[in-house]
Amino acid sequence: MSFADTMKLKAREKQKVLVLPEGSERRTVIASRQITDQKLAKKVILLGSIEKIKEVAKQEKVSLDNIELIDPITSPLREKYANEYYELRKHKGMSKEEAYEAIADQLKFGAMMVRLGDADAMTAGAENTTGNVLVAAFQIIKTQPGIKSASSCFVMATDKSDLGADGSFIFSDCATIPEPTAEQLAEIAEASAQSCEIYLQTKPVVALLSYSTKGSAKGPLVDKVVQAVEILKKKRPDILVDGELQLDAAIVKEVGESKSPNSPVAGKANVLIFPDLQSGNIGYKLVQRLGNAEAYGPILQGFAKPVSDLSRGCCVEDIVVTAAITLAQAE
DSSP states (O other): OOOOHHHHHHHHHOOEEEEEEEEHHHHHHHHHHHHHHHHHHSSEESSSHHHHEEEOOHHOOOOTTTTTEOOOTOOTTTTHHHHHHHHHHHGGGGHHHHHHHTTTHHHHHHHHHHHHTTSEEEEEOSOOHHHHHHHHIIIIIOTTTTOOOOOEEEEEEEEOTTBBBEEEEEEEEESSOSSOHHHHHHHHHHHHHHHIIIIOOOOOOEEEOOSSSTTOOHHHHHHHHHHHHHHHHOOOOTTTEEEOHHHHHHHHHHHHHHHHOOOOOTOOOOOOOSSSHHHHHHHHHHHHSSSSOOEEEEESSSSSSSSSOTTOOOHHHHHHHHHHHHHHOOO
16 A cells, blocks of 8 residues: 555544635645545635635536635634734734734634644645745644754655665655754654654654764764754653664665664664755655655644645645645644
């Protein structure tokens, strides 16, 4: 069973409520029908002008049966959500009137639905930038206790069944934090370990990558990775983690045994933590394009409740699969 099919199965079993803030966006309307028909959610909610949503659905010949439509501007929930948003932002000088106006934004309204339990998960980004999605998530959904910086991961499914978790890996961070500090690297690794349990359904074996393996090279970039490993080991001794490790030492048994024979991770890693966004983004695309791997993501991680970001170039099936991934996280 493919990763996408596995996530759809998990979403179908959980039967949670999904909110799609970009409710009048063409691909989103079509995807909402498919998500509903495939029974991936107990309920799908589209946000936006109801008249515009219906117009798009008519143009695309999509039935809106059993899909809830909510216009944040006219919704009776607006005042309640505005009051909550005011409490969250008043320390930044926001007034109640400003909160009432701001919460009519569909991303913020959708994030508030998730925060207050009126929806279990949110998927957006078909027409909004990653920055806009992240702002709504950071301000309203917030991060998990003990994690200050949310990040992202990719699930990489390869045909190398002798590597990783039967050929699959978590790559992180490939989309969110450009130059993480040691503390942020530790948080990325912690959140990625959780992602491994959710998506790969196996025990995480976490490698923090570098151009050095256990002191084979020196420099501030290596020192940061080493420091991050120490931070995570102290914070989460239950996570199997090691570094600094070169990529081959992390995933190839023979190389790991040669370069770092005493490491519990070397040669066995299924979670790969890149030292910065440039290397992470380049790394996942190399594996995807040259290794013909399937890349699922970016999947946001570290938030208190499930929220996912889409590429603005996504297709309908991308939205459906990302929705299933997001719903699979919901408790």
